[in-house]
Amino acid sequence: MLSTDLFTQIGLGHYLVLSALLFCCGMAGVLLRRNAIVLLMSIELMLNAVNVSFVAFSRYLGQQEGQIMVFFVMTIAAAEAAVGLALAVSIFKRFREVNIRYFEHLKG
Amino acid sequence: MNHPILMATLLLAPFVGFLINGLRYKRHSANLAGVIATTAVVISFISAILLVVDLVGLPPETRVISVKFFEWISVASLKINAGFVLDPVSAIMILVITGVGSLIHLFSIGYMHHDAGAAKYFAYLNLFLFNMLILVLGDSLPVMFVGWEGVGLCSYLLIGFWFTDDQKAAAGMKAFVTNRVGDAAFLLGMFILFLSFGTLTFSEINQLAPTDPTLAWMNPVTLGTLFLFIGATGKSAQIPLYVWLPDAMAGPTPVSALIHAATMVTAGVYMIVRLNPLFLAAPNTMMIIAIIGALTVLLGATIGMTQWDIKKVLAYSTVSQLGYMFLACGVGAFGAAMFHLMTHAFFKALMFLGSGSVIHAMHEEQDIRKMGGLKKYLPITHWTFFFGWVAIIGLPPFAGFFSKDEILAFAFFSPLGHEALWAVGALGATLTAFYMTRLMALTFWGKSRVPKDTHPHESPPTMSIPLIVLGVLSIVGGWIGIPHVIGAILPGHPENFLEHWLHHSIKPIPGLTPFDVTTEWVLMGVSVTLAICSAFVAYHMYVQAPQKPEKVAKAIGPVYKVIYNKYFVDEAYFAGIINPLVKASKGLWYYIDVNFIDKTTYVISDVVRGGGSLVRSLQNGNIQVYAMYISLGLVATLLFLLVR
Amino acid sequence: MLLSAVVFLPMLFALIVALWPNQRTLRPLALGFALIEFALSLGIFYYFDPSSSALQLVERYPWIERFGITYFFGIDGISLWLVILTTFLTPVALLGAWKSIEERVRGFLACVFILEAAMLGTFLAMDAVFFYLFWELSLVPMYFMIGIWGGARRIYATVKFFIFTMVGSVLMLVAIIYMMFLTAEAFGTMSASLLDFYRLDIPFISGQFLSPQTLMFSAFALAFAIKVPVFPLHTWLPDAHVEAPTPGSVILAGVMLKMGTYGFMRWVMPVFPEATVHYAWFFMLIGVIGIIYGALVAMVQPDIKKLVAYSSVSHMGYILIGLFALNEFGVTGGLYQMLNHGISTGALFLLVGMIYERTHSREISRYGGLAGVLPFFTIAFFIVTLSSIAVPMTNGFIGEFLILLGAFQANSVWGYFAVSGVVLGAVYMLWMFKRVFFGPQGELVKDEHHPLHDLSVREMFVLAPMIVLVFWMGLYPSFFLNYSKASLDHFVKNQAHYELAIQSGKEVAQ
Structure with missing residues (x-):
């Protein structure tokens, strides 16, 4: 629930708006950018936006599960970044650039 | 046994x-x-x-x-x-x-x-x-139909017997197909009769046939008999389906004698006689039969006067004589029809076999312009042919006289007949005498026009014995049906044996009064005199003054041309029915099958394919575009939830 | 057990043939199998009671109980002869095509057996889903037969064939599912049994196309009409025939087309009685159009095989008007004509195949004067031609006579128009016959480098049974019709409320 006095107290609503904004930023990056590194960072941004809302809800509802989920997300994100960066590095080594269109060369 | x-x-x-x-x-x-x-x-x-x-x-x-x-x-x-x-x-x-x-x-x-x-x-x-x-x-009619189609089939095979000749094969096909038109009508006639009488057996149909004649056209009896008659016009070569018979002469000559003169072509007459009580109940059909018969008499006889092929002359003569039989049926004189059928079988088979003998002797030459004077080479053939000739032109006391005369008498006296029908019949007899004398004269009499390298010879006994037997039958065959007027003056007063024999099989014409003796004598005299005069004219023209026919032909130019070309009926059928049908079929195939139906299905498949390619562009393999779709979907869902 | 054996034995044969190691003995083996199958199907006569109109030799086991789908075979006078026709034509086609298939013989023979099983299943299955299964299964081997062993434009032909038939089938499937829901509504439990379909009372509103019965009727009728094929939907047939190898054509024309007319008799007319009566005029109309149109188009074909294919369209038109005449004569004639057409057109395709093997051409204009060179072939062809144009004493006459009588009784207008097919049939067949067999010798016939050989002993063995049947069926039709009489009587008399009982007594000894 959005709090009625939006300007006097930082409530759940603020966090959710922040989360939405962060998510939109990330999504825009994913959709528009061609650089793999930037893409990975954008995905990271989206994941973290979700994390913010998880934490906010966890606090708001007084439950632990949301925060546990955050750890899961962070772990997954780290793993994903590792794999993604490795790919990016190998692409960079080959083409001196990390544009995602070079990923097409991965297919057999 | x-x-x-x-x-x-x-x-x-x-x-x-x-x-x-x-x-x-x-x-x-x-x-x-x-x-x-x-x-x-x-x-x-x-x-x-x-x-x-x-x-x-x-x-x-x-x-x-x-x-x-x-x-x-x-x-x-x-x-x-x-x-x-x-x-x-x-x-x-x-x-x-x-x-x-x-x-x-x-x-x-x-x-x-x-x-x-x-x-x-x-x-x-x-x-x-x-x-x-x-x-x-x-x-029953279906069993008859088995034979009916069967004889047509054999006729097809025998006409096209020398199949390597394209024209002969075509003549066979023409015969079969023309007959098939009649057969289709025969089938319809059977259906109509079956659905109104519930049976197709002759005896039962004849029993169930209404005794009161009906004048309605759409009556099952009238319609049924009419369709059966159309069937008969096919088999028996009457207008409008006679066209196959002259072409059928492409077959071996004995075939023409057996099938196309003596037996098969009379099947239509026989069928009508078989169902005579039924046909009597349909005066409208009878009228049509009589008219068609009379017209065919004239048609066959006129064309016969102009043909040069010995077999074609005989073929048109057959068409004409069959016309007499139908005329007889049409006026209710079924006995007379059977009588003429029989005598015709004798003398026409004789003449066809005689022509076969001539053709055999002339080494397959059929053109009578290249004959003449064959009398001295082929005495047996000539004399037997001679008796056929006197029989067909109706000289008393030969076979044709009695039967033809009986038909003419009935045409005049029968309540179903008419004076005009008699007149047409008598005219036909006159023409018959003319073209038959012409045939005799050109083939056997007069000066020989035989090419030098042809040496005509008399045929072997296997061929001459049948000729002699048939010749005798042509002389005496008519004596089984001597009319009462003549019987009355003959010694021993021979009765009309045939009439007696058929008495229980043939229903009398309703309202028939006994013939007036004087009138009958006059009619008989008139037709015989006309025939004899006409025979003399023909003899004069073709033996004594051979240049005359050409002059006459020239004098009546266009008329001669039309008759010589058989009234252009074949051409009309081709131009009016066959060619348009073939053309239309090609059109159907090309425009409807290939272009319309197939193209329509192509249109359907093209629409499907077009739709597919439209959707295909959405799946281009670019992950960012997919992500875009997902986000758009998300936004749309959110908006939907908000607006709702 | 017997019917299951009849249906599934060919499947087993297909498997054996597909795995058979020896290439040389393959053909005799397949022929032997086909003959065994034929003999087995003759065993049906032993148990079949011709005096009963009920469904006999029934085998019925639950299969998917939740939807009321059963494993359900049964036979009656309507399907009996079609089954025999199928098992009879298969060995004939195999022997006739001894030499025409040179490559991938194994696969071809397997296809033939699978096809045989599928067709038999179609004729014997009494459960809608089960029926549909066989109906669709029959498409697959035919698809391969044309697509792999066919002529030059085979891919075009197969795709056309497949798509045409699929369009109809899919609608039929929808209708079947709808019908199953209707049974659930009417009887409480869902059922796909044909006998339950018969008992359904499907609402019918005359003149309204969207009434359930009319819709279902149209869906079924469309599927069968494409298979028959009926006039505007027939264009797949000439292409499929021209491209198909000889045995494919024989089976396609001989049996597969009858699946359509059989479908009308079994699945349309009794299930949707009101719609059938109400729309009978339409089927009579397209039947008559088919007769005339097929004959006219056949007349101008330059290719013998295409001519025969179009003649099939014409003949199937006869069957259609016979069935929709809805009286004893028409229906009996229709069923009889199905058998006749199987024999005569099957034989025609065999003969065309034989001459094609010799000259590798089907173009009529290149022939001529064959009669002088191949007398026995000519005689055989002529007899079959006679059967095809329905000359009395051959089988064709009985069928055509009854159908025309039936059509005439139903409404004389149809009779008047349909009878023209009698003339046109003679025209196109005899014209073709004249151009191929009579006249001066054509270029293919007088080719001295490749002298033509008359029928071999094998070919005579193929044709002899066909010719015997032509006359047997023409001279003594009672033998054949007596087995179907009870069923057909029942069919016509109870058209409005058709039900099929199950014969219990004389069950097959298991």
């Missing part, structure tokens, strides 16, 4: 002959094949005689021998037996068929002896007789 066995022998003897010759046809010599075939027919003839003798022994009221072999078709109320019935009418027919048939088979042995396909020829001929006997003896 018992009847089923005799009947089976009668029917199956030619069939067995067909099988023997047909299955082993390559290994038979022509003579052996001929002997086998002839024996088969003679066996048939003997069984026919035995059967008829038994028939004569029965009391006149119940003079019927019927034999049922097995049940052929049995569906719901339709029950058709493979049943055969011999009564006075069919007795005449089987005697003519097997008798004349035997003679023609005998003749063929000589005629075909140097033909490589003789065995095949005899096989077909036997098959024809088998079918003809089925036609004649069948006890």
Whole structure:
């Protein structure tokens, strides 16, 4: 629930708006950018936006599960970044650039 | 002997002959094949005689021998037996068929002896007789139809016997297809009769036939008989389906004698006589039959006057004579029709065989302009042909006189007849006398126009014996039906045997009054005088003054041309029916099948394919675009939830 | 057990043939199998009671109980002869095509057996889903037969064939599912049994196309009409025939087309009685159009095989008007004509195949004067031609006569128009016959480098049974019709409320 006095107290609503904004930023990056590194960072941004809302809800509802989920997300994100960066590095080594269109060369 | 066995022998003897010759046809010599075939027919003839003798022994009221072999078709109320019935009418027919048939088979042995396909020829001929006997003896319309189509089939095979000649093969096909038009009408006639009477057996139809004539056109009796008559015009070469018969002369000449003169072409007449009570109940049909018959008499006779091919002349003569028979049927004189059918079988078979003998002698030459004076080379042929000639032009006391005269008398006196019909008949007789004399004169008399390298010779005995027998029959054949007026003045007062014989099979014409004796004598005198005068004119023109015919032809120029070209009927059929049909069919195939239906299905498949390619562009493999779709979907879902 | 054996034995044969190691003995083996199958199907006569109109030799086991789908075979007078026709034509086609298939023989023979099983299943299955299964299964081997062993444009032909038939089938499937829901509504439990379909009372509103019965009727009728094929939907047939190898054509024309007319008899007319009566005029109309149109188009074909294919369109038109005449004559004639057409057109395709093997051409204009060179072939062809144009004493006449009589009784207008097919049939067949067999010798016939040989002993063995049947069926139709009489009587008399009982007594000894 959005709090009625939006300007006097930082409530759940603020966090959710922040989360939405962060998510939109990330999504825009994913959709528009061609650089793999930037893409990975954008995905990271989206994941973290979700994390913010998880934490906010966890606090708001007084439950632990949301925060546990955050750890899961962070772990997954780290793993994903590792794999993604490795790919990016190998692409960079080959083409001196990390544009995602070079990923097409991965297919057999 | 018992009847089923005799009947089976009668029917199956030619069939067995067909099988023997047909299955082993390559290994038979022509003579052996001929002997086998002839024996088969003679066996048939003997069984026919035995059967008829038994028939004569029965009391006149119940003079019927019927034999049922097995049940052929049995569906719901339709029950058709493979049943055969011999009564006075069919007795005449089987005697003519097997008798004349035997003679023609005998003749063929000589005629075909140097033909490589003789065995095949005899096989077909036997098959024809088998079918003809089925036609004649069948006890119901469908069984008759079996023979009806069967004889058409054999006719097809025999006309196209020398199949390597394209024209002969085409003539066979023309005959079959034209006959098929009639057969289709025959089928319709059967359906109409079956649905109104519930039976197709002759005896039952005749019993159920209404006794009061109906004048309505859409009445089942009128319609049914009309369709049957159309069937008959096909088989019996009447207007408008006569066109196949002249072309049918492409077959071997004995075939023309047997099939296209004596037997098959009379099937239509026979069928009408068989159903005479039914036809009498439909005066409208009778009127049409009489008119068509009369017109055909004139048509055949006029064309016959102009033809140069000996067989074509005889063919048109047959068309014309068949017209007489239908004229007789149309005025209700069924007995006279049967009588003329019989005498015609004798003299026309004789003349066809005679022409065969001539053609044989002339080494396959059929053009009478290249003949003349053959009398001295072919005495037997000439004299027998001579008796055929006097018979057909109706000189008393030869066969044709009695039968033709009876028809003319009925045409005049019958309440179904008309003076005009008599006049047409008499005119036809006059024309007949003319073209037949012309044929005699050009072939046998006058100066010889035979090419130098042709040496005509008389035919072997196997060919001349049938000629002589038929010649005798042409003389005496008419004596079984001597009309009362003549019988009255003859010593011993011979009665009309034929009339007596057919008495119980043929229904009298309602309202017929006895003939006025004086008028009958006058009519007879007029027609005979006309015929004799016309014969003299023809003799004068073609023997004494051979340059005259050309002058006459020139004088009546266009008329002659139209008649010479057979009234352009063939051309009209081609231009009016056949060519448009073929063209239309090509159009149907090209425009409807290939272009319309197929193209329509292509359109459907193109639409599907087009739709597919439209959607395909959405799946281009770019992950960012997919992500875009996902986000758009998300946004749309959110908006939807908000707006709701 | 017997019917299951009849249906599934060919499947087993297909498997054996597909795995058979020896290439040389393959053909005799397959022929032997086909003959065994034929003999087995003749065993049906032993148990079949011709006096009963009920469903006989029934085998019925639950299969998917939740939807009321059963494993359900049964036979009656309507399907009996079609089954025999199928098992009879298969060995004939195999022997006739002894030499025409040179490559991948194994696969071809397996296809033939699978096809045979599928067709038999179609004729015997009494459960809608089960029926549909066989109906669709029959498409697959035919698809391969044309697509792999076919002529030059085979891919086009197969795709056309497949798509045409699929369009109809899919609608039929929808209708079947709808019908199953209707049974659930009417009887409480869902059922796909044909006998339950018969008992359904499907609402019918005359003149309204969207009434359930009319819709279902149209869906079924469309599927069968494409298979028959009926006039505007027939264009797949000539292409399929021309491209198909000889045995494919024989089976396609001989049996597969009858699946359509059989479908009408079994699945349309009794299930949707009101719609059938109400729309009978339409089927009579397209039947008559088919007769005339097929004959006219056949007349101008330059290719013999295409001519025969179009003649099939014409003949199937006869069957259609016979069935929709809805009286004893028409229906009996229709059923009889199905058998006749199987025999005569099957034989025609065999003969065309034989001459094609010799000259590798089907163009009519290149022939001429064959009669002088191949006398036995000519005789055989002529007899079959006679059967095809329905000359009395051949089988064709009985069928055509009854059908025309039936059509005439139903409404004389149809009779008048349909009878023209009698003339046109003679025209196109005899014209073709004249151009191929008569006249001066054509270029293919007088080719001295390749002298033509008359029928071999094998070919005579193929044709002899066909010719015997032509005359047997023409001279003594009672033999054949007696087995179907009770069923057909029942069919016509109870058209409005058709039900099929199950014969219990004379069950097959298991």
